[in-house]
Amino acid sequence: xxxxxxxxxxxxxxxxxxxLYFLPQSKSLSVKDYTKKENKRATWSRQLExxxxxxxxxxxxxxxxxxxxxxxxxxGGAFLVPYFTFLVICGMPLFLLxxxxxxxxxxxxxxxxxxxxxxxxxxxxxxxxSLITCIYYNVIIAWALYYIYQSYYVPWSSCENSxxxxxxxxxxxxxMVSSNVSSxxxxxxxxxxxxAINPDLLSNSxxxxxxxxxxxxxxxxxxxxxxxxxxxxWPLVFCLFIAWVLVFVCVMRGIKSSGKVVYVTATLPxxxxxxxxxxxxxxxxxxxGILFFLSPKWEKLLSFKVWxxxxxxxxxxxxxxxxxxLTMSSPGLAFVVYPEAxxxxxxxxxxxxxxFFMLLAVGLDTQFGEPCVTQGGIYVVQLMDWYxxxxxLMFFSLFETIAxxxxxxxxxxxxxxxxxxxxxxxxWWKLCWCYITPATITSLLVFIFVNHTSITYNDYVxxxxxxxxxxxxxxCSIAPIPIVALWMLLKEKGxxxxxxxxxxxxTPDWGPALEENRILYRKSKTIVSSRFEQNHLERKPCAxxxxxxxxxxxxxxxxxxxxxxxx
Numbered sequence: 001x002x003x004x005x006x007x008x009x010x011x012x013x014x015x016x017x018x019x020l021y022f023l024p025q026s027k028s029l030s031v032k033d034y035t036k037k038e039n040k041r042a043t044w045s046r047q048l049e050x051x052x053x054x055x056x057x058x059x060x061x062x063x064x065x066x067x068x069x070x071x072x073x074x075x076g077g078a079f080l081v082p083y084f085t086f087l088v089i090c091g092m093p094l095f096l097l098x099x100x101x102x103x104x105x106x107x108x109x110x111x112x113x114x115x116x117x118x119x120x121x122x123x124x125x126x127x128x129x130s131l132i133t134c135i136y137y138n139v140i141i142a143w144a145l146y147y148i149y150q151s152y153y154v155p156w157s158s159c160e161n162s163x164x165x166x167x168x169x170x171x172x173x174x175x176m177v178s179s180n181v182s183s184x185x186x187x188x189x190x191x192x193x194x195x196a197i198n199p200d201l202l203s204n205s206x207x208x209x210x211x212x213x214x215x216x217x218x219x220x221x222x223x224x225x226x227x228x229x230x231x232x233x234w235p236l237v238f239c240l241f242i243a244w245v246l247v248f249v250c251v252m253r254g255i256k257s258s259g260k261v262v263y264v265t266a267t268l269p270x271x272x273x274x275x276x277x278x279x280x281x282x283x284x285x286x287x288x289g290i291l292f293f294l295s296p297k298w299e300k301l302l303s304f305k306v307w308x309x310x311x312x313x314x315x316x317x318x319x320x321x322x323x324x325x326l327t328m329s330s331p332g333l334a335f336v337v338y339p340e341a342x343x344x345x346x347x348x349x350x351x352x353x354x355x356f357f358m359l360l361a362v363g364l365d366t367q368f369g370e371p372c373v374t375q376g377g378i379y380v381v382q383l384m385d386w387y388x389x390x391x392x393l394m395f396f397s398l399f400e401t402i403a404x405x406x407x408x409x410x411x412x413x414x415x416x417x418x419x420x421x422x423x424x425x426x427x428w429w430k431l432c433w434c435y436i437t438p439a440t441i442t443s444l445l446v447f448i449f450v451n452h453t454s455i456t457y458n459d460y461v462x463x464x465x466x467x468x469x470x471x472x473x474x475x476c477s478i479a480p481i482p483i484v485a486l487w488m489l490l491k492e493k494g495x496x497x498x499x500x501x502x503x504x505x506x507t508p509d510w511g512p513a514l515e516e517n518r519i520l521y522r523k524s525k526t527i528v529s530s531r532f533e534q535n536h537l538e539r540k541p542c543a544x545x546x547x548x549x550x551x552x553x554x555x556x557x558x559x560x561x562x563x564x565x566x567x
């Protein structure tokens with residue numbers, strides 16, 4: 001059975017195991033020639049480099065400054081219950097899905113949707129989110145560089161700097177520069193005295209710690225609002241330039257260079273955090289602090305917001321559905337609370353340098369971007385961070401699970417994974433990809449929209465026009481999904497049903513990138529696997545097996561059929 005319109009590239013091999021398998025013809029275009037059409041992609045030198053890159057990508061800044069805050073606010077140790085629940089039913093399944101899909105196809109976020117072209121808009125949406133992220137994310141690295149420079153002096157440890165106000169409270173002591181005291185001899189004496197701080201002063205809204213004032217009045221020099229951006233902060237501009245240079249050095253040779261960098265950037269944070277843990281455990285009252293932080297408040301679990309925060313944190317901490325790890329909260333913990341604690345340690349300059357160098361390493365692992373470094377830049381950073389990722393990640397993850405589990409077919413995807421790992425994944429992943437994870441993401445989206453509140457930064461309320469800009473940013477990444485889907489349908493020929501089937505089915509060149517893997521895949525590829533195709537393809541029995549006879553499928557999937565032994 002042949003067709004002159006078919007591309008003479010592939011040959012029917014056998015009717016076996018209930019499906020069709022095919023290989024390149026020896027007299028026609030070989031697999032080697034075929035794979036030359038694809039761009040050569042660099043590969044990891046070692047598995048360790050790939051592992052460290054994944055660790056650095058998935059464990060980033062959000063776990064350093066957002067997770068502790070959420071844990072403390074949401075019931076201490078009780079917060080770990082919803083967090084690990086969502087990690088198991090959402091975080092890990094999505095992480096495995098994306099890792100498996102990327103490993104099998106060896107393609108970028110746009111080209112990978114050869115697996116189902118109608119979902120190609122997901123790739124463009126992810127690229128747009130990454131582009132928006134690149135506008136501002138590098139500012140975190142710039143802040144870390146600035147703190148590294150200042151760590152030699154630790155200026156945030158005292159209130160004796162030019163930017164400090166009368167409300168400044170030093171963490172060590174409050175120094176009374178002068179005091180008028182009436183003595184029994186009716187004299188006025190001027191002297192210096194040092195008093196221990198009353199911790200209650202720190203809860204007074206009129207007081208600010210020295211580290212907080214350093215952050216607000218020296219680093220940011222914060223303006224009154226987003227409508228008043230003010231001049232550039234030139235020290236931060238310089239730090240931003242250095243950050244970009246570091247980024248260039250890390251990625252100038254692709255994974256060949258970044259794979260070597262991760263030996264430092266992915267391991268250093270854990271070494272530094274371990275040092276802080278050991279040092280913290282040796283301080284007086286350490287056990288009391290840990291118990292206070294982790295003491296569970298079980299009544300918090302009755303709040304839907306706690307569960308919503310836990311689920312949202314999973315998406316922002318493991319890096320699924322896009323190319324970077326972003327948080328929706330202000331960076332107050334990392335640049336205010338941690339410096340406050342570090343300044344209390346002996347040899348504080350050394351500890352400060354280690355901590356902020358760790359932030360630099362984590363930032364380089366996470367993403368690279370260009371922020372706004374004006375006096376009002378923090379408002380822009382908060383606005384873009386809030387809207388660029390808050391909703392898009394959920395939509396992307398939901399459509400990913402639908403595309404892979406229901407359109408491409410979870411059984412076919414399991415088969416692809418087994419080709420790589422030589423074993424089938426467990427049933428749990430199938431249940432998650434097909435039912436549990438999509439249902440959870442849908443519920444989370446409903447929760448976010450129902451409980452949505454306007455963006456704020458501390459006490460500052462964003463004006464309506466800035467919120468409109470924020471929603472426009474969110475829609476910019478989501479809009480490509482329906483737009484590209486419509487475009488793919490219009491490009492196809494035939495009636496609507498035929499166009500839809502063609503757009504949902506993988507393209508003929510879908511498969512592994514390497515020649516030997518593509519041969520193996522072509523040998524074992526199951527043509528009829530997804531539920532959708534089983535419902536739309538005519539099948540014919542062939543020696544207790546099935547043979548596809550739909551002419552459109554022949555043109556797309558089996559360019560040349562010469563083996564008619566089963567007919």
